[in-house]
Amino acid sequence: MSALSNSNWDRRSVLRAAAGLAALGPLAACGGNTGREGGGSSGKGLVQYFHAYGEAGTEQAIKKYAKAYDGANVTTQWITGNNFEQKLFPALLTDNAPDVFEFHPQFQLIKSGQVADLTDLIDPVKDDFNPADIASHTVDGKIYGIRMIDDPQFFYYRPSLFEKAKVEVPQTLEELIEVAAKLTTSKVKGAFLGNDLTSVQNPLIWSAGADTLDDKNQIAYHTDGVAEGLKLLRKLFTSGDLLLDAPADFWDPSAFTQGLTAIQWSGMWAMPVIQKALGDDVGVFPFPKVGNSGKQSVLISGWSMFVNAKGKNVDAAKEYVKWLWIDQKKYQEDWALSYGFHIPPRNSIAQNATKLKSGLPAEGVKLATDFGHFEKIGWTQAMIAGFNDVMANAVRKNGSPDAVLDACDKTVDRELKKLFG
Template identity: 80%
Template sequence: MSALSNSNWDRRNVLRAAMGLAAAGGLTACGGNTGRSGGGSGDSLVQYFHAYGEAGTEQAIKKYAKAYKGADVTTRWITGDNFESKLFSSLLTKQAPDVFEFHPQLQMVKSGQVADLSDLIDPVKDDFNPNDIKSHTVDGKIYGIRMIDDPQFFYYRKSMLEQAKVEVPTTLEELVEAAAKLTTDKVKGVFLGNDLTAIQNVIIFSAGADTIDANNKIAYHTDGVVDGLKQLRKLFTSGNLLLDAPTNFWDPSSLNQGLCAIQWGGMWSMPAMQAALGDDLGIFPFPKIGSSGKQSVYNGGWSMFVNAKSKNLDAAKEYVKWLWIDQKEYQEDWALSYGFHIPPRTSIANSATKLKSGLPAEAVKLFTDFGHFDNISYDQTMQTAFAEVIASSVRKDGDPEKALDTCDKKVDVELKKLFG
């Protein structure tokens, strides 16, 4: 697999661009077309994908589309670092895609932007990871079909930890201490991504807290989260954290090239890391924070949605059903041939031999034991507000309590918009 390009969108960053975009306009300069399918009903569909970094992904999506005979399917492969803004500005225009990938967000449902796909999923609902069903369900209806699950955890160089006589950290204090012992004049102890937003959800989960609770109230503002922010500030100022790396956390280069001893990343990077480091590669979950904390793994991923306002709604749903429900061979190919991802379909995951042994099997176990999925109600505005907490209290020297108070006010406003 080729290294991920700096120009590619940081696709698994939990901080995703705000959705309530006022800008309108088409995407005439973005992406390219696939080959067209060979006929069929005469319907024409357009689907949007962000530019994945793994080699072969664009060709695969276009191959799947070309194989479909029910409609002519054109793929817009959106390059650059602003996929969301291009997608959502397009959704306000007549050039809106019929089908697009994104993440479950309640405001998309509330605004009538995404179609109810319950009729497609219900016959095979029991074959999906129940957490993926839950994260796409609103009032008993399912919006979006999960394509891939992307657990995120720490990778580390075993030899570097052994030489420094460092045990694998299980608490955040131990991670901070390990970073100090692992740092040399050439290597930094830990890499958490260039702006630290990649770990903003696991800070909450590892402190034993949650984003918002079952009653749609704030659940992240706890003493444990405050403690975690203070410890991360200590790490940030220690000189033992890799800052301004050439590529971000989703790219394996920082660990592979020896810039750091421990790197936060996703399962998608595992084949490239194994190819570079062999048996010197290990993984562990984000360490627990405080006495109430527990180790955690954030599960990112991508889902397919149908534009509820599409002029070809029925044709779009048929295509999505064909590809992401019926074509298990393509679903397995998408999950396992271009980096490693966990298939959301239980039947495919259970037969995935690439995930049955060694480090991939360890990753699946971390996913199973420590995984946290997106909450469809914890929307982009809320995520952005918490990202500002990271910026204020970790990257700068702000008071975590005050930063969280400011975040609370913004999140409360959004919760009232969504729930009254």
């Protein structure tokens, strides 16, 4: 499977740990003098945290960028395994907290004062960013975090297997269940949605015509359409046509490239590896429509760079972040397009991204444009964990969708009151 392996492929998009971020709570102030060479208030020593991307060359690239910066000595903590949050969040409470770190926009990080306001860095180039990327990082008119990459997630499929089974690309969730049944053989399962199915929980909500939260930060997922979608996923889960307990989870394309499944939910990041393994025998389609009021959907996840507002190196960290993620377009392009495929958040870079202009990459970009949804900044780790339980209890354990959604409502309401009153 090319340069990727099951042991080093880490989640490109939805690394979530409810307990980790919840533990931040009000967050005590973190000291900036970490004992690193040149550290303290001098601002000459900075530490940045990255999770271990699975694409070959990513660690070397990030360290190359940092080495090219002459404003400070930047050290990279490249955190391997599936425990990035478990390392990041506790570290933020200590004197060894990173000055700069990647994560996803989260209202709790902003409310706790953990991340710095970067509006002054972004304003001069704000119009060059995808407006959705700006909106997803904005609270009360201030912008927190700079998006590095946009990662559409959708279904990959094998056209040759569809032709052999005489099936068409499914437009509805019911059709996906039917297609998966016809594609399943003694050696190949019809579909793979991730080992615990949580990778498709937001697309399920969106495809049912609902949302996680509405614009007033109130519950928007508890609808008849979502309940029906959960019932349909339960039907697929128990059909025998779904690949369960794959050697690697959805972010790794190996189940698809090795022929274990005819359809797999994954991200655009995996496209080069998939194309190398399968050539032209690859297509993509969005999460199918759920119910009469629904519409097909694509999840646009991604990673953003944040500055630790509780450190003593805030100004130096902001200067470094501006240099790398605002000024250095060549590095931003390299990061988005040389190690897997990602949509650059900067319009000027995306418009010149020749690798995304034709063939399967162009199809992926079109799906993101036509059906893309960004996660809500108020949809926090604890809320995500609450809906993880919905998927476990309604789909894998056959609980009543309405009862399970009621239980999730209590968790989400409690979190909403903490954040918004």
